[in-house]
Amino acid sequence: MKLHLKIWRQKDKNTQGKLVDYWLDDVNPHMSFLEMLDTLNEKLVLSDEIPVEFDHDCREGICGQCGVMINGLAHGPLKNTTTCQLHLREFKDGETIVIEPFRSKAFPVKKDLKVDRAAFDRIIASGGFVSVNTGQAPEANSIPVNHETAESAFDSAACIGCGACVATCKNGSAALFTSAKISHMAKLPQGKEERQHRVLNMIQQMDSEDFGHCSNTEACEVECPQSISVLNIAQMNYEYNRAKVLKK
Numbered sequence: 008m009k010l011h012l013k014i015w016r017q018k019d020k021n022t023q024g025k026l027v028d029y030w031l032d033d034v035n036p037h038m039s040f041l042e043m044l045d046t047l048n049e050k051l052v053l054s055d056e057i058p059v060e061f062d063h064d065c066r067e068g069i070c071g072q073c074g075v076m077i078n079g080l081a082h083g084p085l086k087n088t089t090t091c092q093l094h095l096r097e098f099k100d101g102e103t104i105v106i107e108p109f110r111s112k113a114f115p116v117k118k119d120l121k122v123d124r125a126a127f128d129r130i131i132a133s134g135g136f137v138s139v140n141t142g143q144a145p146e147a148n149s150i151p152v153n154h155e156t157a158e159s160a161f162d163s164a165a166c167i168g169c170g171a172c173v174a175t176c177k178n179g180s181a182a183l184f185t186s187a188k189i190s191h192m193a194k195l196p197q198g199k200e201e202r203q204h205r206v207l208n209m210i211q212q213m214d215s216e217d218f219g220h221c222s223n224t225e226a227c228e229v230e231c232p233q234s235i236s237v238l239n240i241a242q243m244n245y246e247y248n249r250a251k252v253l254k255k
Contacts, residue, residue, distance in 0.1 A: 008036050008100040012047065014059055015107040020115045020123075026105065040083065040093040041066060041073060061120035068092040068232065071169030075120050076107040081171035081230040089169065089232045109174035113181065113217040126216040127168050127184060133212035134205035135188045137197045150196050163191035165233045172227035172235075178219030183227040185213045186243035187235050193246050203253055206246040 010031045017024025031050070034043055041063055048058035064070040068089040075090055077083035083093045098104060106120065114122040152160075166187035173181050189206050192198030198205070221240060228237045 008034055008095065008098075010034060010043070010095070010098070011101070011103040013103060013105045014119070016059070016119055017108075017116050019118055024116065026107075034095060036094070036096040038095050039066070039091060040077070040095065041091050043095055059120065060118045062122070063091060066091040069167060071167030071232075074109055074169040074171050074174070076105075076109060076174060078105050081109065081175045082169075082232055086229075087232055087234050089167075109170050111170070111173045111179040111218070113179060114170060114173065122170070124168070124170050126218070127170065127181070129216065130181070130185055130209055130212045131188065134201070134208040135192070137192060138201060139197060152195060156194055160191050160194040162236065163187045163194065163239055166191075166231075166235050167233055169232060171230045171232060173218065175226045175230040176219065176221075177224065177226070178222055179217075180221040180227070181213050181216070181218040182221035182240050182243070183231065183235055183237065185209055186239035189246055190239040190242040193242065202246070203250040206243065206250050207254070210243070210247055 012029040012031065013026045014029060015024055016027045029047055031043070031047060034046060038046070041061070044059060044061060051058045061075065062072045064072040066073070068091060071089070073090040074082055077090070077093070082088060082090045083097070085093055085097050108114075108116050108120045108122045111122075113126045114124055117123050164187070166184060168184060170184070172183040173179055189209055192205065193202055223237070223240075225237050228235065
């Protein structure tokens with residue numbers, strides 16, 4: 008199949024970027040989206056041109072590093088799928104594909120399709136942990152957790168921190184990401200000790216990172232490759248209000 012690619016090229020965060028046209032002939036429809044970009048880069052290198060920079064790591068839909076905007080959609084047209092797990096069979100022969108980096112003030116472009124998502128790391132560092140004894144592992148049944156709670160906590164913990172929620176939100180909000188991290192630990196006994204300080208610190212850090220405010224459009228859940236529920240945001244708001252009352 009043949010593809011017409013319009014890819015965002017930008018030297019660094021201080022340089023004006025633009026969409027650049029590329030054409031690929033005879034690509035295999037069973038290629039993954041990132042393999043297609045690899046093929047393009049090989050072509051560019053052989054032509055003594057600068058290859059397109061993009062983030063990736065595991066290429067198994069687990070790490071969350073590969074996110075880009077594809078035809079205006081975070082991770083592309085296939086729902087609940089990361090960019091690395093998207094395949095060219097989802098596109099038509101001869102189709103024009105527009106590829107851009109995630110757009111957010113809190114995610115400055117480093118180069119081409121690479122963005123700096125260190126803001127997420129700082130939110131995690133502010134409270135996304137538990138203080139536990141790291142010695143010998145305790146007996147598995149010594150801290151009983153019922154099945155429903157365990158499953159709910161696991162659903163929140165499934166967030167891979169890709170940033171699609173921020174990129175697709177009209178306000179650039181990180182509420183879904185932050186709430187997933189807060190909810191995950193609030194639901195488990197191991198997270199109870201620091202429950203109050205965690206939510207206050209993480210929301211304070213989120214607000215300081217130039218993310219926008221949540222206005223409940225729920226676009227974040229629609230584009231999330233892990234289907235993280237917006238109910239986590241309701242849980243975060245509850246935890247925050249509870250912590251503010253107890254702090255008094």
